[in-house]
Amino acid sequence: MNSPTCSLQWLPFLFLIFSISVTATLYNIPRLSPVGPTILQYPEAVSASVNVSDDFQTFYYNQTSNHFNYRPESYSTFQQRYMVNSKYWGGANSSAPILAYFGAEASLDDDLAFIGFLTDNAVQIEHRYYGKSIPFRSREEALRNASTLGYFNSAQAIADYAEIIIHVKEKLDAKYSPVIVIGGSHGGMLASWFRLKYPHVAIGAFASSAPILYFDDITPQDGYFFIVTKDFREASESCYQTIKKSWSEIDEVASKPDGLSILSKKFKTCNPLSTSFELKDYLETIYASSAQYNHPPHYPVNIVCGGIDGAPSGSDMLSKIFGSVVAYKGNRSCYVNGPRNISETTVGWRWQRCSEMVIPIGIGNDSMFPSNPFLLSSFIERCKSLYGVPPRPHWVTTYYGGHDIKLILHKFASNIIFSNGLKDPYSSGGVLENISHSVVAVLTVNGSHCLDLHPAKQSDPEWLVMQGNVEVKIIKGWITKYYTDLLAFKK
Amino acid sequence: MNSPTCSLQWLPFLFLIFSISVTATLYNIPRLSPVGPTILQYPEAVSASVNVSDDFQTFYYNQTSNHFNYRPESYSTFQQRYMVNSKYWGGANSSAPILAYFGAEASLDDDLAFIGFLTDNAVQIEHRYYGKSIPFRSREEALRNASTLGYFNSAQAIADYAEIIIHVKEKLDAKYSPVIVIGGSHGGMLASWFRLKYPHVAIGAFASSAPILYFDDITPQDGYFFIVTKDFREASESCYQTIKKSWSEIDEVASKPDGLSILSKKFKTCNPLSTSFELKDYLETIYASSAQYNHPPHYPVNIVCGGIDGAPSGSDMLSKIFGSVVAYKGNRSCYVNGPRNISETTVGWRWQRCSEMVIPIGIGNDSMFPSNPFLLSSFIERCKSLYGVPPRPHWVTTYYGGHDIKLILHKFASNIIFSNGLKDPYSSGGVLENISHSVVAVLTVNGSHCLDLHPAKQSDPEWLVMQGNVEVKIIKGWITKYYTDLLAFKK
Numbered sequence: 001m002n003s004p005t006c007s008l009q010w011l012p013f014l015f016l017i018f019s020i021s022v023t024a025t026l027y028n029i030p031r032l033s034p035v036g037p038t039i040l041q042y043p044e045a046v047s048a049s050v051n052v053s054d055d056f057q058t059f060y061y062n063q064t065s066n067h068f069n070y071r072p073e074s075y076s077t078f079q080q081r082y083m084v085n086s087k088y089w090g091g092a093n094s095s096a097p098i099l100a101y102f103g104a105e106a107s108l109d110d111d112l113a114f115i116g117f118l119t120d121n122a123v124q125i126e127h128r129y130y131g132k133s134i135p136f137r138s139r140e141e142a143l144r145n146a147s148t149l150g151y152f153n154s155a156q157a158i159a160d161y162a163e164i165i166i167h168v169k170e171k172l173d174a175k176y177s178p179v180i181v182i183g184g185s186h187g188g189m190l191a192s193w194f195r196l197k198y199p200h201v202a203i204g205a206f207a208s209s210a211p212i213l214y215f216d217d218i219t220p221q222d223g224y225f226f227i228v229t230k231d232f233r234e235a236s237e238s239c240y241q242t243i244k245k246s247w248s249e250i251d252e253v254a255s256k257p258d259g260l261s262i263l264s265k266k267f268k269t270c271n272p273l274s275t276s277f278e279l280k281d282y283l284e285t286i287y288a289s290s291a292q293y294n295h296p297p298h299y300p301v302n303i304v305c306g307g308i309d310g311a312p313s314g315s316d317m318l319s320k321i322f323g324s325v326v327a328y329k330g331n332r333s334c335y336v337n338g339p340r341n342i343s344e345t346t347v348g349w350r351w352q353r354c355s356e357m358v359i360p361i362g363i364g365n366d367s368m369f370p371s372n373p374f375l376l377s378s379f380i381e382r383c384k385s386l387y388g389v390p391p392r393p394h395w396v397t398t399y400y401g402g403h404d405i406k407l408i409l410h411k412f413a414s415n416i417i418f419s420n421g422l423k424d425p426y427s428s429g430g431v432l433e434n435i436s437h438s439v440v441a442v443l444t445v446n447g448s449h450c451l452d453l454h455p456a457k458q459s460d461p462e463w464l465v466m467q468g469n470v471e472v473k474i475i476k477g478w479i480t481k482y483y484t485d486l487l488a489f490k491k
Numbered sequence: 492m493n494s495p496t497c498s499l500q501w502l503p504f505l506f507l508i509f510s511i512s513v514t515a516t517l518y519n520i521p522r523l524s525p526v527g528p529t530i531l532q533y534p535e536a537v538s539a540s541v542n543v544s545d546d547f548q549t550f551y552y553n554q555t556s557n558h559f560n561y562r563p564e565s566y567s568t569f570q571q572r573y574m575v576n577s578k579y580w581g582g583a584n585s586s587a588p589i590l591a592y593f594g595a596e597a598s599l600d601d602d603l604a605f606i607g608f609l610t611d612n613a614v615q616i617e618h619r620y621y622g623k624s625i626p627f628r629s630r631e632e633a634l635r636n637a638s639t640l641g642y643f644n645s646a647q648a649i650a651d652y653a654e655i656i657i658h659v660k661e662k663l664d665a666k667y668s669p670v671i672v673i674g675g676s677h678g679g680m681l682a683s684w685f686r687l688k689y690p691h692v693a694i695g696a697f698a699s700s701a702p703i704l705y706f707d708d709i710t711p712q713d714g715y716f717f718i719v720t721k722d723f724r725e726a727s728e729s730c731y732q733t734i735k736k737s738w739s740e741i742d743e744v745a746s747k748p749d750g751l752s753i754l755s756k757k758f759k760t761c762n763p764l765s766t767s768f769e770l771k772d773y774l775e776t777i778y779a780s781s782a783q784y785n786h787p788p789h790y791p792v793n794i795v796c797g798g799i800d801g802a803p804s805g806s807d808m809l810s811k812i813f814g815s816v817v818a819y820k821g822n823r824s825c826y827v828n829g830p831r832n833i834s835e836t837t838v839g840w841r842w843q844r845c846s847e848m849v850i851p852i853g854i855g856n857d858s859m860f861p862s863n864p865f866l867l868s869s870f871i872e873r874c875k876s877l878y879g880v881p882p883r884p885h886w887v888t889t890y891y892g893g894h895d896i897k898l899i900l901h902k903f904a905s906n907i908i909f910s911n912g913l914k915d916p917y918s919s920g921g922v923l924e925n926i927s928h929s930v931v932a933v934l935t936v937n938g939s940h941c942l943d944l945h946p947a948k949q950s951d952p953e954w955l956v957m958q959g960n961v962e963v964k965i966i967k968g969w970i971t972k973y974y975t976d977l978l979a980f981k982k
Contacts, residue, residue, distance in 0.1 A: 403691065
C-alpha cells in the first residue's frame with residue numbers, strides 16, 4: 001500500500017464502514033412509556049448484509065468503572081468489550097486511519113449481524129452497561145438501583161472510549177494514525193461530544209442523526225411530533241386527516257358502556273384493553289416509528305398510509321386505522337397488547353433519560369396527535385419515583401453546550417459532520433446548518449433516522465448514494481489535511 | 492457607557508485584573524516532601540496593594556458534590572464560595588465582559604488581601620476542598636481518607652466553575668456577556684483546560700505559568716531543576732559552583748562522628764538535625780523557591796547568591812551556604828527545622844499530586860543538585876501508603892491531552908494565552924510556542940512564576956509592563972471579535 005499521504009486507496013472501501021446497521025442505535029421514541037416502539041423490520045436489510053465478519057477479533061479492556069472519582073471503589077474495573085478488524089488496515093508505518101464506531105444503547109451483538117466489510121482499522125466499542133460490558137458482577141446487580149446505575153452516564157462512556165482508543169493505538173504502535181469516530185443517534189451525540197471533549201484522541205467525528213440540540217429549551221419541544229405529522233401529511237392528506245380525527249373517535253367509542261370491548265375486538269387485541277390509552281399509545285408508537293425510520297425502499301409511512309387509504313371503500317374510520325396497523329405489523333393473530341420483550345435497551349435507556357438525557361419531547365397543537373406537552377415537573381417526579389433520584393435536565397448543556405452553538409463553535413472545534421435526514425423527527429433537534437468550514441451539516445430532504453449508516457443496497461436512491469459520497473469526501477479531506485499537518489509537525 | 496462593540500472603555504481597567512496576587516496559586520515544588528517550600532515574602536507587595544475591596548460581595552452556590560455520578564449520595568451538595576465585583580461592570584445591556592478568576596489550591600482569603608481594583612464584572616471562585624468550599628460537613632471529614640477525597644479532582648473542579656459561571660450569568664441576566672477565565676500555575680492549568688472543555692462557557696482563557704505539559708513523558712523530568720540551576724548560574728557562576736559543591740561537603744561533615752551536631756550548630760537549626768537530608772531538603776527548597784519566584788525588584792536568586800558571594804573573605808563553604816539562608820530568610824533565632832505550619836494547601840495539594848496531578852519532576856545529572864530521578868514506581872507506592880489508592884499518572888493526558896499539542900490544537904480550539912517567564916522552572920512544562928493564531932504563547936526571558944498576575948508596581952521593569960500590555964491587547968482582540976460575531980449571530 002502506498003503512503004497514505006499520497007494515496008487514498010483506503011478510500012474506496014471507506015464507504016462500507018457506513019454499512020454498519022443502525023440497530024445498535026435505535027432511538028426509542030422518548031416518551032415515558034417504559035417500553036420502546038416496536039420497530040418495523042426489514043428482512044431485506046438483513047439478507048442483503050453479509051454474515052458476521054470473521055475478520056473482527058473480540059477483546060476485553062480492563063476499564064475504569066469511575067473515571068471522575070478517586071474513592072477506593074473507583075479503582076474497581078470492569079471488562080469492556082471491543083472488536084477490531086485490522087484485515088484491510090494500511091498499518092502503523094503508514095499511519096493509516098482508524099475508524100472507531102461507538103456503540104450506544106444496545107449490545108454490540110445487535111450490530112454484528114449487520115456488519116459488512118470493514119476496512120482500514122475498524123474498532124467497535126460497546127457502551128458500558130450494555131451487551132457484555134457490564135460493571136459490577138452482573139447486569140442484574142448493575143441495574144439494581146440508582147447506586148449501581150451511578151456510573152452509567154455519557155461522560156463516563158466517552159471517557160471509556162478515549163481509554164480504549166488510546167489503548168488500541170498503543171497496542172498497534174499507531175501513534176500517528178488519525179482516528180475518526182462514528183456514531184448514530186445517541187451514538188452520534190456521543191461521537192460529536194467526543195470530538196469536542198477529546199480532540200487529542202479523534203481528529204474528527206461523523207455524527208449521524210444526533211439530536212444534540214434537543215435539550216433544555218434549545219429545540220421547541222413539539223419539534224419531533226411536528227415532523228412526524230408533516231411526514232404523514234406529505235405522504236397523504238387523507239391519511240393525515242384520518243389519523244388526526246381518529247383519536248376523538250377512539251375516545252368516543254371507549255366512553256360507551258362496552259366501548260373498550262368494541263375497541264378490543266376492532267383492533268384484535270391480544271388481551272382486552274383496560275384503557276383507551278393502551279391503544280392510542282400503540283398507534284402513536286407505530287406512527288412515530290414509521291416516520292423516524294421512514295427508509296427506502298419501503299417507506300413505512302407510505303405503508304401505514306396505504307393501510308388507511310387502501311381500505312375497502314365504505315370502511316369506517318377505525319377500520320381504516322386498524323388497516324394501518326395490519327399494514328405495518330403484518331398479519332398477526334393479535335395486536336396492541338401482546339407479550340412484550342423488554343430489551344436491555346429499553347431498560348438502560350429509561351435510566352439514561354431519567355438521569356441526564358432529558359430530551360423534552362412533547363406534542364403541541366399543531367400535529368395530528370392529541371396535544372400532550374412535556375411537563376418537566378411531572379417528568380422529574382416520575383423519574384424520582386422510578387429511581388429515587390431526580391434527573392439533571394441542564395447537565396447536558398452545562399457539560400457539552402448546545403445553546404447558541406453557531407456562535408460558540410464558529411471559532412472553536414473542527415471536523416464534525418452532523419448528518420440528518422429531514423424526514424426524521426429527531427432532525428428537529430439536530431444541527432442543520434454549517435457552523436464553520438469543517439463543522440458541517442449534511443442534510444437530505446428525504447432521509448430518515450441514521451439512514452446513512454445503513455448497509456448500502458442496490459435499491460438505494462440516488463440522493464442517498466450521493467449523501468454517502470459527500471460524507472466520505474469530507475472525511476477524506478480531514479485525513480488528507482491531517483497528513484499534511486503531520487508532515488509539517490514531524491519536520 | 493458606550494456600546495461595548497464600539498467602545499473599549501472597559502479596557503484601561505482591565506489590566507488591574509492582573510493585580511490579583513498569586514498567593515492563591517503558589518505551586519509547591521512538587522516533591523514528595525509533605526510540606527511545601529517556605530516562600531520568600533515580599534512585604535512591599537502587600538503594602539503596595541490596597542485593602543480588601545469592599546466592592547466584592549461574597550456568595551455561596553449550592554454546588555453538586557459529584558458531577559459525574561448519579562448515585563443517590565451524588566445529589567448531596569456543598570456550599571461553594573465565590574465573590575463578585577460588579578461595581579465597574581458595564582452591565583448586561585451592553586453584554587459587558589465578565590472576568591472569572593479561578594481559585595486553585597488555596598483559600599480565596601489568601602487572595603483577598605492582595606486584590607486591587609477589579610473592574611468589569613469580576614468573579615472569583617474558590618476551588619472545592621479549599622477555604623470555605625468544603626464538601627462534607629467539615630474539612631476534617633472531607634480530608635479524612637480516599638473515600639471522602641474522592642470528589643477532589645480537576646474534572647469536578649472545572650465542572651464547578653462551569654456551573655457557577657452559568658449561574659452568575661443567569662443571575663445578572665447577562666446571557667451574551669463574554670467570559671474570560673484567568674488562573675495562574677495550577678489555576679492556569681484549570682483555566683486552559685476549562686477553555687478546552689467548556690468553550691460554551693468561556694470565550695477565552697488566560698493561563699499564567701501553567702505547566703500543562705509536565706505530565707507523562709511530554710516534558711523531560713529534569714526540566715524543572717535544570718532551569719533552577721540555569722537561573723543560579725546566570726546570576727553568579729561562583730554562587731552556582733559553591734552550591735554545586737556544597738552537597739558533598741554537607742555529606743562529608745555529616746558522616747563524621749559528631750557531624751550532625753556540627754551542621755546543626757553551623758546552620759543554627761531550631762532542633763538538632765536527625766539526618767543531613769533535613770538540611771539538604773531545606774536548602775533545595777530555598778533554591779527552588781527563589782528561582783521559581785525570582786521576581787523583581789528583589790530577585791531572590793540574587794539575594795541568595797548575595798549571601799554566598801558576599802560572605803566575608805575566608806569564609807568556608809558551609810558558612811557561605813548559611814549566609815545564603817540568612818540572606819533569604821532574614822535574621823532569625825533559628826533555621827531549618829523550626830515549627831511548621833502545615834497549610835491546607837500543603838495537605839490538599841499532596842492529595843492532588845497523589846491522585847491525578849502526577850508531575851514527574853526529578854533531578855538529572857546536569858544540575859547543581861545531587862541527582863534524584865523521579866521514579867514512578869516509588870511515587871505510586873508512596874501514594875498508596877498515604878491514601879490506600881494508587882495515582883493515575885496518565886489520566887491528565889487522557890482527559891485533557893498534552894501530547895503533540897501543536898498538531899492536535901492547531902486546527903482546534905481558540906483564544907488561550909499561555910504566558911510563561913523563562914526563569915520560572917515550571918516554564919519547562921509550559922506551552923512555549925504559538926499553537927495557532929489565537930492559541931498563543933507569551934514569553935518573557937526574565938519572567939518568573941505567575942509574575943504577570945502580580946500587582947502592578949511602580950518598580951516593575953519595562954518588559955513586565957509590556958507583557959501585561961500584550962496580554963491585554965490579545966484579550967481585547969478576542970472580545971472585540973466576539974462582539975462582531977455576536978452582532979452577526981443575532982441578525
